[in-house]
Amino acid sequence: MTYSIEVKNVSKKFDDFVAVDNISFTVTEGEIFAFLGPNGAGKTTSIKMLTTLLEPTSGSVILNGFNVALESDQTRKSFGIVFQDPSLDNDLTAYENMEFHAVLYGVPSSVYKPRIVELLNLVELWDRKDDLVKDFSGGMKRRLEIARGLLHHPRVLFLDEPTLGLDPQTRNKIWEYISNLNKKEHLTVFFTTHYMEEADRVAQRVAIIDHGKIIASGTPIQLKEKTKSATLEDAFLALTGTDIRADNSASMDGMRIRNKLWNK
Amino acid sequence: MKTIYILWLRQLKKYFRSKQRMFASLAQPLLFLFAFGYGFGSVFAKAGDGNYITFLAPGIIAMTVMFTSVFSGIEIISDKQFGFLKETLVAPVSRFNIMLGRTLGGATVACIQGVIIFLITLVAGFHPAVSGLYMAFVFMFMLALFFTAFGTAIASKLDDMQGFPLIINFLVMPLFFLSGALFPVTGLPKVFGMLVRLNPLSYAVDGIRGSLSGVHAFSLSFDFVILAVFAFLFLYIGAELFKRIQA
Ligand SMILES: Nc1ncnc2c1ncn2[C@@H]1O[C@H](COP(=O)(O)OP(=O)(O)OP(=O)(O)O)[C@@H](O)[C@H]1O
Ligand SMILES: [Mg+2]
Numbered sequence: 001m002t003y004s005i006e007v008k009n010v011s012k013k014f015d016d017f018v019a020v021d022n023i024s025f026t027v028t029e030g031e032i033f034a035f036l037g038p039n040g041a042g043k044t045t046s047i048k049m050l051t052t053l054l055e056p057t058s059g060s061v062i063l064n065g066f067n068v069a070l071e072s073d074q075t076r077k078s079f080g081i082v083f084q085d086p087s088l089d090n091d092l093t094a095y096e097n098m099e100f101h102a103v104l105y106g107v108p109s110s111v112y113k114p115r116i117v118e119l120l121n122l123v124e125l126w127d128r129k130d131d132l133v134k135d136f137s138g139g140m141k142r143r144l145e146i147a148r149g150l151l152h153h154p155r156v157l158f159l160d161e162p163t164l165g166l167d168p169q170t171r172n173k174i175w176e177y178i179s180n181l182n183k184k185e186h187l188t189v190f191f192t193t194h195y196m197e198e199a200d201r202v203a204q205r206v207a208i209i210d211h212g213k214i215i216a217s218g219t220p221i222q223l224k225e226k227t228k229s230a231t232l233e234d235a236f237l238a239l240t241g242t243d244i245r246a247d248n249s250a251s252m253d254g255m256r257i258r259n260k261l262w263n264k
Numbered sequence: 265m266k267t268i269y270i271l272w273l274r275q276l277k278k279y280f281r282s283k284q285r286m287f288a289s290l291a292q293p294l295l296f297l298f299a300f301g302y303g304f305g306s307v308f309a310k311a312g313d314g315n316y317i318t319f320l321a322p323g324i325i326a327m328t329v330m331f332t333s334v335f336s337g338i339e340i341i342s343d344k345q346f347g348f349l350k351e352t353l354v355a356p357v358s359r360f361n362i363m364l365g366r367t368l369g370g371a372t373v374a375c376i377q378g379v380i381i382f383l384i385t386l387v388a389g390f391h392p393a394v395s396g397l398y399m400a401f402v403f404m405f406m407l408a409l410f411f412t413a414f415g416t417a418i419a420s421k422l423d424d425m426q427g428f429p430l431i432i433n434f435l436v437m438p439l440f441f442l443s444g445a446l447f448p449v450t451g452l453p454k455v456f457g458m459l460v461r462l463n464p465l466s467y468a469v470d471g472i473r474g475s476l477s478g479v480h481a482f483s484l485s486f487d488f489v490i491l492a493v494f495a496f497l498f499l500y501i502g503a504e505l506f507k508r509i510q511a
Contacts, residue, residue: 051354054510076356087347091278103270104355132281 002029003062004156004188005050010059011212012045019045021212022059027205029155032182032189034203036196036236038245042212043192044084047160050190051081064155077105080154082145084161084192090134094125094144097133098151105152112151119147122177139170146174150181157181159191163198171195175202196233206232210240267357268365275336275369279376286377289335293328293381297321297388300446321385321392322400322473323445326407329378330465333408334436336370337415337502341425344509353509363506367416367499371408378404396475399484403471403491410464410495413502420505443469449481464494 005027012020020042027033037043048054050061052072061068064078088097095116102112120126123143133141142162149157157178163171179202181187193199199206200220207217216223216239220232229235279286301320308316343349352362386392392400418431442456443465452460460466471487474480480487 053350053354073356073358076354081354083347083350085347085350087351089274089278089348089351090346091281092274096274096277100270100274101351101355103266104352104357106267106356 034199037209080149200232271365272369321390332374333411340419370412374408392476400475407468413498416502
């Protein structure tokens, strides 16, 4: 069995605060894997370490066979990512955002031109391709980010809360595309979400992280059985408790909200 | 190469799309040109220093290039805030190339602004030496690289725009006023004369003025060397600080 992601004893400390505490797990090639946890649990921080944006304080990550710390360029070519926060250039058009990405990833124009047509059609933005992103709705931006993440044919796709703030129609559509790609192209998908029924529906395997530690993992069915719960949401609450997290992420959330306001 | 080109192109597209910014950053130099040009022109002539526009225009051009450059460099902060920076940082492109593409783009934008102001000074009565145009442009471009890299270095260290007015008021403005852009540096009180000499911007102003008007306080080759050294130094510092940005 080949692993797309192998995480061994990874920790991240911000000064004295341990955001991610010695986590280890593997994701098999072609799997859809959900990484769940309350606010401030360390999901985004973990994704940043898996995707070369942040150096772990200790531990090692192998992605698609590449050592993330040592072979960052090969690693970067091999995954796509949709960040939790917006990451488009609002002053460029949808097409220009796509083209910019293709060139940065070294995709030749004979390959990226048809691919952009295909992807923008897939996310139903082709007729808006020449509009500036700043005039897009939140859902349209999200769809564009997903299309962009797939542009360079990544083998693993990271999605950090891809469906946050989207209506049920768009959410279903997005998961439909992604499940399709997973089946047809054997794309490995690693995602986070706070919608438990979404995770239950699409994920083949789930890991639950709380206070930086992985406290449970398995298939959704296994987790439900283990906690004797009817839904994944109940299982999640049974495992992580019902307290609201008084974490120190308030300032970061503040920034996110500011970003959203700015982007209006 | 292509990646540097697309980063450069992005800066230009953003510039041409934001007419507002284009006009806003021309307003201040124009104000200086006309306020000082008409205000001090007669004083200047009486003091026997010749035509003030001929003296002032190169200073105003340098001012435009410098301010626009710092601004272009600082733009990294808004890319950080809007999240776009992450998109470039996860791409399989070296940080150095990202910084270089952006800096070249920012410097090009600053030079375009400089050329626009130059054309306006022609209308205002400036008669430059045509033979010096090429050299003046070289000085402008080095100045632009220097200050775009300078802005990049600062922006790599800041997380939001709140520090920006501080930088402008306490760093960029004093550099500008102590550069000889508005008044001759010869015959200044000793302390000021020293500060002017320590200010790298002075050599850019002097180089541009020397090329266009034939008036200069230092030798042009000396101006060139000093400016080249600072441009490379700040490209290096900017690249180093940019490399350390963690998303
Ligand atoms: N750069 C940073 N400096 C200091 N602390 C940080 C930094 N980034 C994250 N943290 C802290 O690490 C913890 C984990 O944050 P992270 O963003 O990974 O949470 P998350 O699981 O993604 O939460 P959410 O569901 O709200 O997105 C939080 O307490 C946060 O405040
Ligand atoms: Mg998060």
